[in-house]
Structure formats: structure tokens, C-alpha cells
Amino acid sequence: MKIRYILSLLITILLILTSCDSGSVTDTDENEFSFDHEINPGQSATEFLTDDDFERLVIQVQYMQGYEPTQEGLQNLESFLSDRLNKSTVTIMEPEEIPASGESSYTANDIRDLEREHRTQFSSENEIAAYFIIVDGEYSESDVLGIAHFNTSMALFGPKFNEVSSGIGSPSKEDVETIVLRHEFGHILGLVNNGVDMQTNHQDTDNGRHCDNDQCLMFYAFRNADLFANIFGGNIPELDENCVADLQAVGGK
């Protein structure tokens, strides 16, 4: 009787131990980190601008064969973000080549599917992650160089960059990249009236979530392949006072 009692006690203890063990693996821990990467652009603006939730920023860049971004364009993106975001570090990962899809045009949903297939860098405790994908075709809806398609994700349309930077007297590919990388990130940061409230009204409502100042980085023509060369005056446009004020009002620099 005594042995049976000890045996059943041991089995009970074992059962408790194993159930605890499997419990901690499969159950969702209340403290477990979670972050939704598939909400609308601009919805995570404060997470990028402040260091309340994330002290660091990392950016993954993937490109289809033949459309590798320039180091200068990426460095200029990094300096822009370091100037505006309260992050201890802004790291742009070495660009990675992904297989060409060979499509002539992509819808926003095609782009989202490509991201789901290829992206590997996601936000973690203390570090928010952003993502750029550079594809080998055009955007299906309009003649644009780039789009922001999720709260941390942006896409560039590679052939359009060659088109805009190839004519005589055209802006360099580095300059076009610098402007479009920064412009699309501006939408992720909530500009203009895209998740971050305006301090003064400066939205060009005829052209969506853009700034009404044609000297500002967030002017609509800077993402438009047809208009780009006409509007580009040889200088990289900065964010104007109104756009900077909007970012600072929610904790940006």
C-alpha cells in the first residue's frame, strides 16, 4: 500500500511538472512581445518618432535582381531618420537580393504578398523594424516611384527610377532614391494628416496625404515619375516647417 501511494504521488508530481512545462511553451505569455505589422501606413508614427516603446530602429531592404539601391541613397535615408526620430540607433541592413518576379506591374496586394513571402526582420523588444521592397515592375494604379503599403512597409518601383534618372540633365539615381526613400518614410511617420494631426492646415487635399508646399519633401510630385524631373531643382527637398511641426507635436525631433 505504501509503495502504491508513493508511486501515485510520483506520477502526480510528474504530471504536474510536464503540464507546467508544456503550458509555458504553448500558452501565450501575458508579457510576450507582439506588434502588428499589417495595419495602415501612419498608424505606428509615434512608435517611430518617440523612444517610449522602442529605443532602436532597424530597416530591412530587399530588391529584385537589377534594382539594388545605392549606398548613398540609403545613407541619406539614415541621416534623415536620425535627425527626426528619437532613436539611439538607426541601422539599415545590407540590402538583400530576392528573386525577380518578372511582372510588368504590381498591385498593392501583390506587394503585400511579396513582403509576406520574403521579409524576415520584424520588431522585437526595444527595436522597431521597417521594411523596403524594390520590385522589377511598375505600380498598377498610377505612375509613381514608391508607395507605403503597411504601417512599417514601403515599396519602390525599380524601372521608374531608371526612367527618371536616365535623360540628359536628369537627376541622378542617388538623388531620386534619396527623395523617394525619405518621402515614403514620411507617410509612415504620419504625414500629411496620415495618422498625425496637422498643427496648421497644409494638406493638399486634391492630391491625398501630401503637403501644399511645392518646396517640401512631402509635395505630391516627388513621388510621381512624370512630374519628378520638372519639379526637381537640383537640391534635395527638406521637410518644411509645417511638416516638422506635425512630427514634433507627437514626439519627433
Ligand SMILES: [Zn+2]
Ligand atoms: Zn506621397
Ligand SMILES: [Zn+2]
Ligand atoms: Zn510639408
